[in-house]
Amino acid sequence: MTAAADWIARACLVWWCCCCCFFLPSCFAAPSSVSSAAGLDAQVHNVSNISTFLMDTASGILYLGACDAILAVDTNNIKKTMKNPKKIIWDVPEEKRSACVAKGKTKEDCRNYIRLLEFLSDGRIYVCGTYAFDPQCATVNVLDFSLEKAEDGGVKMETGKGKCPFEPSQHYTAVMADGVLYTAATSNFLGTLFDISRATGNEAERIRTHQSINWLSDPEFVSSAFIQESPDNPKGEDDKIYFFFTEVAKEYDLYTKVKVPRVARVCKGDVGGMKTLQKRWTTFLKAQLVCEDRVGGQRYSILTDVYTVEHRPGDPSSTHFYGIFTSQWEKEPLSAVCVYSLEDIKKVMDGPFKELKKNCENWINPEPVPSPRPGQCITSALKAEGFESSLKLPDKVLTFVRDHPLMENSVVAAPLLVRRGITYTKIAIAPPPVSQDGLSSAAVLLLGTDRGELHRVSVVGQNTTLLLETPVFSAQEPVNNILLHRDQALVGSPRTLVNIPAEGCALYPSCEVCARARRLGCVWRPKEGACAPELAETIQTESDDALRRCDSREGRCAPAEKELRVSEGLRILLPCVQISTRPCSWDYPEDRHTRQHHSDLEVTVSRDNVGRYACYCEDGGREQAPCRRAAYVLTLQDPSTSSVAALSGGRHIVAAYLLSLFVGVILGFLLCVLLRKGRSGAGRSSEKRRDFLPSSDTPQTPSSASLLSEGVPLTEKRNGTLNGHGAIYANCSGARMQEPVVNLAVELDAKEKTSPEEMAEQLEEEIASGLEEFPEVKVPRGAPLAQCEESSI
Template identity: 30%
Template structure:
């Protein structure tokens, strides 16, 4: 299993050297401060999509950065770049293969969609001419183009075979990393169009010099007189079960013309070193007056192992460290066992050193067998610059920006594979993602990234068009707090204009804190200019027992969202706060009222949204499922979220899972400690009063019965009468039917009190034996 240290490790520079990054684990970077989409107000993104132009993926800026040259499918474009980022088509050149070329391409077994001429290389040769190369139906061709007139000068068929990828032009000579045939079986690093004492040279066919490489980019270091190539390839020095891919940096000297007998017209200064799977590389030259050894190379790395799929890392390497590794020991390849080992014998020469083309054959044989550096290049501070667990970066650009306090900061522009641009500033505590910008409305793979420092633009090329994004737009931050919290070295709070402005327009009395983003220190001491954006507010009318869902549109992803109620608490037994910061609860008399959504960042609290939840004036019978509350928007101020769904109030969809979730809220509410018990108290009181009344009635009845029994006279014949009554049941039944004397009289008082000896009481029927009691007068 390869860690990131292995991945950003093993590689060499035509003397190969290995770049070594640290492992992914334990590192992370902050979320983006502000995330916007292509159509967001205040953050313009220009899109250039000329008709009948496709695959505009190769970009080149003129030296004055006034013109953008675009390599597309079967075409070359000249585009004017304005100061505000607008792109205007100047001229279009058709460069299509002939029918014969297309037929030959099909005979090679290629798909018809792969046979057009895809322009892969655009490079300025000098002040008057440009060099372009295209796939041309899998028969690569190159041509010269007049920069001033933008016309073909002449076309050189197969100036060299293969698909050139990284290319560097020095004094009219082309240094390329490519393959020597359309099948991609013969990778080479070569120099072409040499004149005078310089001759065209290429890599020797010795086994192990290049192993299935993927070339990324190249750069020229004038003080070293060396061209550096960045690529990935299979690493033969590691004895793994699976093929192990590493990233390499290789070097060649521009003065190299090959050996006299050994390595004739072959590089004598080729060496390489490893790091891991490289995606893109950019060069950041040191500030004026600094040593060229401080040149920095920022590379994007990914992993070939599935455990780290979807993750990216950015590593920074210093030129001084690269030179030290190239000056160290080298590995030796045993041609019999095809095994690499560290050479222990005395080093005859230092591989990669310029001037070796004049060395003896013995020295050149040593150089030919020792081209892979033994050590790896460690990144700056021996740590990752940025690691992203969620985004796969594909392209990178870098620039140095001087902040208001005079300190220089490095700003990186990183493109994800789905078309999002991350703008990051490198701080002492680590990388801070200032903003994420959706370059295209529909995310799509991005093929090229170009930075124009003088125009202040980031240019992005894709298969559908070219996007131009300003490197900054300070007016996007509407308050001092937002301006400071962004920690954008381009922007500062202007005290006189009370606005967030580009620091180049005003250098004095500018509020800025790139390192800490401390609002209290920057904004509050300047009370006159300290202003907060007025929070947006809304009225929400709901019915009782209706689920209410309040959203809080926070632009900053670094802030913690917090909900407040006046003179009340947000109890988790009644309220549910979701991961996106929204709040859900059931509408009851106790949950109606005002709600404040607040953002807390760096100890600074700001109210973002105010809701007034009120009951509808004419409540009706509530449905069994939650319904959508009616919303009356009273005002909208400031910048809301870029997602339309985060503005205003919405209700959850009436899905079973959602309903069950909110029924749980209702159950929690019934069990809560704080709600009112007025209704329950009234019910209990009524029940208690009824129980007491019933008990008093029963007690009074029992008391009267006992008093009556004690005061009633008893005769000796009463018992005999009772016995006789049992014998004369038929006579009594006749009496009950009205046949007995006195049967027509009405019953007297209740509880068996008779008015006459022959009258019957209804209450006496309830006796235990069914007999009528003898009740004397």
């Protein structure tokens, strides 16, 4: 009898362990992550810090600059080629790295970070890297994808000072203009000197900025653009290069350093002065960029990225610059998008100059301005007067432009888009899905964030609409590159490359989102259940009319009212999707335990603030009534049922787990009875046994209260909703959901310390009560929350 009992005990123990291993992970596992993006994505193994993109539009080959490596990827099959891409290793010798570390730099910084990739006129690629704080440049032969070699067999290199930054994290920009490289970078090891220079080409024509804080004052370079004038322009204007950066303003007499965004311009034909400004720019002019919300009085003073787009191909006058701004004074994340036309910048550059009088440290308008006008490019009219090049300009003109590089007027624009709580890192502009007459100003902004998201925003005139927010990478991977190629957006992070559609009506998954893209040429087709380009015979309708035609549940201003059963003391976050840049407001019972997070509302539940909550947004402007975007009803419930309400898709798993637990209890009871009979018949003592349910086999699962307070931290929801419901959180003060249900882990730990006789008596009582109450068995603590899914709008 004893042997049989021991055999049954071992069999039951194995069965119990199998049940725990099978059911518990499925019940309490973390929710699976949502697919990041609809497209091809690949992560490069053993490669880090991908920072530079260069696209060969003819072949579709994308060249990537990374740490100690240059990659070549076929964009026609990214996922396959990224697994085994063509790779050039260009690292730093160990002795040079050691010398760099000896100068006080870290081992990671003393590597070769590729910061420049540009095509030369003969088809080769000019590449520059930091090379352990000693910038070096080389050339890549595209045919065999290799670095050109020197006579000694090593890499053929030339100095990269002035062409590439010394430090990997330093701000930098460069652009190739007719085979000549123009750069804006630091020019010394300490990073205290800055230059905007013509870095390649004829040695006699390599010029740079004058070393003066009036020219460049601790700048952070952002972007550059080469603007070609029309060959048949009547004035004979020269081509120009524009540089965008943020610098410390010297025109403000304040105790603190004030940063301002700037645009600077130089002429491609500038070769410096004869005596004054030798080897220096004679056409360097700069102006302040103002991105300001005049109604709210908010000015955005730090420029982070600029994208240049020519809205009418072949017409330089249609060029616009889209910039991402943030504020120097705001503590929370804040991003704004402003757009500037090339014509507005030209007007400011042709306007009055700003001057600082040395005696009173005040800026005034200078008088008089010498002739010919300082800072202008050599035109046909100047050539007719005998000024064939900048070398022929008088010293008084060069002295004036040396002392007065800043313009009096600013280039002013109002923000197209303002987002609080979001930090945009990169911007690109895609044309609308279908071009229409009268919609030449329409465009789609692709905005990358520091949390690995890609936002699509439609722009029609001065009206902007947030269409989609797509998670592309993990929150730890910021978007640092966006490149458009053949209707695709190549989005990069320091380790990953993703290929997703850049435009097209098919991107918009619902009737409501498609209706908001109505002015971009998209229309919802109910029969196909898809968003498609508008046909010529389609009846012309406005966006508001298209929204009204959508299903009532998706209607913009008639959302379904959602009931949330909550417990007193919990904190909940009620989502409200904000589709425009205009503000949103809430109607709710008056109570002080509320706080608005941008468009969402945080509520600490009490008996006084339950009731109806509604969110209203000014989607159509101030001339239209606010639109109701969300509606909720908060009702108090018995706290004991809150964990049951949290279950979503795993009820069948929990039921199977409860059934196995019940069967295990019965078998355990029978086992204990057999063991007690065997011991009484053999006269053995009733000592405690520790091998019945050892601690290593005890299911250690968190309680539902800990899941609520720790598994879902209170963070701002910035897009969509959580399964269409409000997100429920525990009180930060330590208040837990009081539930009279059994904690399985604690229960089993307690039973482990009891004797078999005591356990048998407890099991008899539990089985008797369980047989009576089994139809009403409650869900054990530790049941998982509903999976959180972010929905795009």
